[in-house]
Amino acid sequence: MPTPRSRFQRPTLDSAVAAWEGRVAPLLEDEPADPAGRRRVAARNDDTVSAALGIAPLPTASEEHTVPVDGHPDVRVRVYWPGEERAPAGSGLPVLVYYYGGGFTIAGIDWVSWDARFRVRARDAGIVIVAADYAHAPEQRFPAQPEQCWSAFEWTRAHAEELGASPERMAVGGASSGGDLAAAVTLMNRDRSAHPIVLQLLENPALDLTMGHADMRGIDARMPGVIVRAAGRTLVRQYLGDDTALARLPYASPLRATSHEGLPPALILTSELDPLRGDGEAYARALSAAGVPVTAMRFIGQTHGSLGSTGYVPAADVAHRLVVSELRTLHARGAA
Template identity: 35%
Template sequence: MPLHPDIARVLADLPAPPPGPPNPEAMRAGEEAAVPPVSARLPLHSVEDLTARTAAGEVPVRVYTPVEADAYGVLVYFHGGAFFLGSLETHDHVARALAKETGLKVVSVGYRLAPEHAFPAGLEDCYAAVRWAAENGETLGWDGTTLAIAGDSSGGTFVAAVAAMAHDEGFDRITHQILFYPSLDLDFDVDRYASLRENAVGYGLETAGLKPFNAFYLDGGADPADPRVSPIKRADLTGLPPALIVTAECDPLRDEGELYGRRLKEAGVDATVSRYPGANHGFVQNFSWIPAYHRVFEETAAFLGRES
């Protein structure tokens, strides 16, 4: 299936990127400038900025309460952005949609970014925020049942790594993991996955851009051979939480996400892989206004609500 026509029209109108390596400051400013005002965002019962005091230090979090209730399941969300972009603001609409469709209280994590903060700072913030949510369940109104983690792109990398870290440390409270078009293998050899060649050019994220976009993270000591960096390299996937892995047909990273799903299944993990036809990398953040892709939030809710 070709790229969805609405996505194709948007991509055709995008200006060419400036020459040279990515400029974090300029790109962050551009992202923040595109964030709509609060008055134009999906309304929820409440949205509150807090500071999670954790073993990793003070981590900014934004807590989304969908409706008034006595107690809630909790979903901890890690935004994407190639480890150097994204923020609580740029992905605010994703967190709001997750809260509305799942009915869970969503805790979005403002983790530290590369290159200012070297690996594993961001990962440690994400893991610590999950532990904080569990330890502060009374404050959050957590009902003690669902404690899910979700993330898009590099946030999906953190989801897989956090799930593994929790398993290794005997922290068994995570009930679900949701990975939206995750980056699971930071070895960008174009022969490793067919999708790196098939979707190399013309779909927004391009294969040639993977190395420069992730250079800030890798140059800060993130080794692609480390399973905390490339979770697909983890040898033993047994015992991990049930997983929903969402991939995009027109994404260079599609095949590594789908391979990870197969490996989870082979390890006995309840894993669902869901490919969205005509979608590109980033569609949850950028194109969920298209009805066919807004369905990803409904699918997430169904996954979280089904019997295990």
């Protein structure tokens, strides 16, 4: 009889992810430690990898706006339509307000990889996407980012009809740090306005900035958990500053909210080899315990970033189809 696999045995990296990482690694510049320098190099790396892999944004319609934020810097948003022409006002399309991932310190809607992802999702799901270019830490710190993201959501709702979208078919979503901000927006909405949100889409989200739910069991032995935790704490410090108590506030760590009742239905994707899987899966349990409909899926053999590698990693293609399928259901929800 085969020997049962120990539940403590380290999982195996997907061979397609290993091949993708092997192709990409030689193209990357080493990132410096200082945040601004790291941001510049990371942006160059995104350009380089996107060019090498043939990643290019679709020629779909888009438009930018600047949204004022009370007490904080304005936030730029980019609206994406599913076709090459702007949807006519009053079309009633679902709309997803999305927050990019980048550890609160890097990335943005101008990165080729993010811009391309928004365009293909809008096209494939037949929806409007509004992507918020929230500020980077440490130049701007909490609570600037959740307030910017809340303002982007409120702006989208106020202008939904003229954008060809429906305010009754609004979703929010985000990846990694953007997942933290998306979940924070759902709490802010419950506390402030109670507008209808039909879905929250969280992809490998960071939801507890105390790192109390980080799951290190899936990390490769070459990257000890203590190193991963140290890197995570550095990013959290850049975002929150030196006051560690801020990490327990619900708009910083939505998983630590005293109640999750009344939040929108959720689709949560996690990856086996990602320490943040503990956050996403604990949040799924918290939502379910609060009576919130939730679907959570763990992708075996995947890393924190590999689900973005559509066209190269089969699991990433599956994740894309899953997300698009869920977004398509928004057409049947709410009133036009």
